[in-house]
Amino acid sequence: MVERGILSRYDFRRPGVKLVYGLVIVIIALMVVSMLNPIFVTLFNGLKTNAAVNSFPPTFFPDGWHWRNYREGWQFFDMPLYLRNTLLIFGGNAMVIFVVLGAAAFSLSHLRVPYKRAVTTFFLMTLFIPPTTYIIPNFVNIKELGLMNSFWAFWLPAGANAFYLLLLKTFMDGIHHELFEAARMDGASDWRCFSRIALPLSVPIYSTLAIFIFSTAWNDWFWPSLIMHKSTMYPLSTAIYKYVIGARQLDLNIRFAILSIVMIPPIAVFLLFQRFIMRGLQLGSVKG
Amino acid sequence: MFVLPAAAIFIVFLWLPIAKGFVYSLYHVDFVHGNTFVGWDNYRTVLSDRDLLVAVRNTLYFVGLCLVIGFWVPIFFALAVSELRRFQGFVRASAYLPNVVPLVVLYGLWRWFYDPVGPINAALQALGLDSVAFMTDPDWSMISIVLMETWQQFGSAMLIYLAAVLSIPKDWYEAAEIDGAGIWARIRHITLPSIRNLVLLMLVMQLIATSQSYQSQLAMLDGGPMKATLTYALLIVKYATTKLEIGAASALGVLMFLVLALLAVIRNRLQDKGAGA
Structure with missing residues (x-):
C-alpha cells in the first residue's frame, strides 16, 4: 500500500x-x-x-x-501459410538483430574499437532521420538489390535499427568490465567473452527486444505490401488488410472471428510478459 | 571485428537509401529504361501540385488535433492513476492493452464502430442526438482517425508519465503540505515542474511521429473523403505507388526531411537534459 x-x-x-x-x-x-x-x-x-x-x-x-x-474464419483463406510467413519474418528478424546488433553493442561497450565515438555516432545518427522521408528510396533500394519477394528484404534491414542497438548497448554498459578482464586472463577470446558472458547476462534485454520484434512483425502490413508482390509471401497482417478489411462478400461475424484470431496472440503475449514490456517502455522513454 | 556486420547493414539499408533519396529527387526514375537526370524538375512538379497545399494543411490539422485531443489525456490520467490506492496494476494493464491490438484489427474494428449503423451512432441515437457520418463527412473523417489513434496509443504515453510521477519523492508533498500548500498548489508547484522536461520531450516526439502519419489514413479512408485525410506522408506514398513517380516522391521526402530534422535536433537537446529522469 x-x-x-x-x-x-x-x-x-x-x-x-x-x-x-x-x-x-x-x-x-x-x-x-x-x-x-x-x-x-x-x-x-x-x-x-x-x-x-x-x-x-x-x-x-x-x-x-x-x-x-x-x-470458417480459419478456412476463409490460407491462414496457416500467412501465419508461417509472419513467424518466418519474426524468427529471421530476431536472429539478425540478436547476433549482428548484439555483437556490435558488445564491442562498442567492451572492446577496443578504432574511432569508437565516430562509429557510435554513425550508428545513432540514424535515429534522427524520420523513416517516412526515405520510405520510397528505401523501397527502390530493396528493388535494386533484387530482394523483392524475398524474406531477406525483412531480415537484413531489421538489423539496421539504431534504437535496438542503443537499448542493447545501454544494457551491456551495465555489465562489469572486470568480468571480461578475468575471462581474458583465463585465455578467453573476444568471441567467447561475447557468447559465454555477455549474451547470457543480457537475457533480460533480449527478452524485451524479442517482444518488440514480435509485435513489429505481427503488426506491420504496409511495408510487406510494398515489398511482397506474390500473395503467397504475405505475412498475416498484410493478408488481412488485403483480403479481410476491404472485403465486401465477407459476413461480419466471420470477419470479427478472423480479427479475434489475429488479436489473441499479441494479447496473450502481453498478459504473459507484462513485466518485460513495461520495462521496455521505460527504456524507450529514458533515451530513444 | 564485431561491428562490421552491423556497419555493413546500416550502410546498405539505412545510409544508402537516405542518400539515394537525395539523388533520386533529381532524377526521373524508370525501372525499365534506366534513370535520367532532370535537375529540379521533380521539385517543380511537386511544388506546383495543388495537392501539396492540401496535404500540408491536412498534416498540420492532424498534428494539431492530436495535440488537442490526444496530448493532455495521458498526462491527466497519469496524475489520476498515480493517486489510486488500489487496482493500479489493473488500470495500467487495461490502459496499455489497446497498444497490443494489431493495426489491421484496429482498422477492421473501428470501421465497424464508425459505421452509419454501428454502435457509436446507435449510442448517439439513444441519447437523442443526430447520427454522425464519421467516415464519409470530410469535417469528421480526420477527427475520427485521431480518436481511433488516441484510443490505441495513449496507454503507453500514460505509463511513461506515470513512472515519472511516481518517482517524485513523497517527502516533497509532505513538506509542502506542512507548509500549508493545498492540493492544487502541490500539483502545480511540485508534480508538474518535476515532469516538465518529460512533457516537452514527449511533445516533440509526438510532433515528429504525427507529422509522418499516413498508415491509418491510407487504410481507413485512402486519403478521402474529398482528400480530407490526405496527409503529406500519404502524398509521398501516393506519388510512388499510384503515379509511379519515384523521383517526385523522393523530392517530397527530402523537403520533409529538411523540416523534421529541425525537430529532431530539438528532441536531442531535450534528451540530453536528462528528460527521462
Whole structure:
C-alpha cells in the first residue's frame, strides 16, 4: 500500500476532496471501460450469428457461442501459410538483430574499437532521420538489390535499427568490465567473452527486444505490401488488410472471428510478459 | 571485428537509401529504361501540385488535433492513476492493452464502430442526438482517425508519465503540505515542474511521429473523403505507388526531411537534459 501520494490521509477527511476524488475514480473507471470494451466487442462479435452482429442497435453479449465462426474464419483463406510467413519474418528478424546488433553493442561497450565515438555516432545518427522521408528510396533500394519477394528484404534491414542497438548497448554498459578482464586472463577470446558472458547476462534485454520484434512483425502490413508482390509471401497482417478489411462478400461475424484470431496472440503475449514490456517502455522513454 | 556486420547493414539499408533519396529527387526514375537526370524538375512538379497545399494543411490539422485531443489525456490520467490506492496494476494493464491490438484489427474494428449503423451512432441515437457520418463527412473523417489513434496509443504515453510521477519523492508533498500548500498548489508547484522536461520531450516526439502519419489514413479512408485525410506522408506514398513517380516522391521526402530534422535536433537537446529522469 502507498502511504501517501499527492494526497495525504488528512486530505481524504475533507468532503470536497472526497467528492473530487470520487469523480476522478469514476473517470478512470470510464477510461478502463472504453479501453476494454472494443476488445471484448471484437471477441464477442466473432462469436455471434451474422444477423446478431448486424442488428441495430447492436448488442454487446453474443446471442450464443458460435465457435464455428472461428473454423470458417480459419478456412476463409490460407491462414496457416500467412501465419508461417509472419513467424518466418519474426524468427529471421530476431536472429539478425540478436547476433549482428548484439555483437556490435558488445564491442562498442567492451572492446577496443578504432574511432569508437565516430562509429557510435554513425550508428545513432540514424535515429534522427524520420523513416517516412526515405520510405520510397528505401523501397527502390530493396528493388535494386533484387530482394523483392524475398524474406531477406525483412531480415537484413531489421538489423539496421539504431534504437535496438542503443537499448542493447545501454544494457551491456551495465555489465562489469572486470568480468571480461578475468575471462581474458583465463585465455578467453573476444568471441567467447561475447557468447559465454555477455549474451547470457543480457537475457533480460533480449527478452524485451524479442517482444518488440514480435509485435513489429505481427503488426506491420504496409511495408510487406510494398515489398511482397506474390500473395503467397504475405505475412498475416498484410493478408488481412488485403483480403479481410476491404472485403465486401465477407459476413461480419466471420470477419470479427478472423480479427479475434489475429488479436489473441499479441494479447496473450502481453498478459504473459507484462513485466518485460513495461520495462521496455521505460527504456524507450529514458533515451530513444 | 564485431561491428562490421552491423556497419555493413546500416550502410546498405539505412545510409544508402537516405542518400539515394537525395539523388533520386533529381532524377526521373524508370525501372525499365534506366534513370535520367532532370535537375529540379521533380521539385517543380511537386511544388506546383495543388495537392501539396492540401496535404500540408491536412498534416498540420492532424498534428494539431492530436495535440488537442490526444496530448493532455495521458498526462491527466497519469496524475489520476498515480493517486489510486488500489487496482493500479489493473488500470495500467487495461490502459496499455489497446497498444497490443494489431493495426489491421484496429482498422477492421473501428470501421465497424464508425459505421452509419454501428454502435457509436446507435449510442448517439439513444441519447437523442443526430447520427454522425464519421467516415464519409470530410469535417469528421480526420477527427475520427485521431480518436481511433488516441484510443490505441495513449496507454503507453500514460505509463511513461506515470513512472515519472511516481518517482517524485513523497517527502516533497509532505513538506509542502506542512507548509500549508493545498492540493492544487502541490500539483502545480511540485508534480508538474518535476515532469516538465518529460512533457516537452514527449511533445516533440509526438510532433515528429504525427507529422509522418499516413498508415491509418491510407487504410481507413485512402486519403478521402474529398482528400480530407490526405496527409503529406500519404502524398509521398501516393506519388510512388499510384503515379509511379519515384523521383517526385523522393523530392517530397527530402523537403520533409529538411523540416523534421529541425525537430529532431530539438528532441536531442531535450534528451540530453536528462528528460527521462
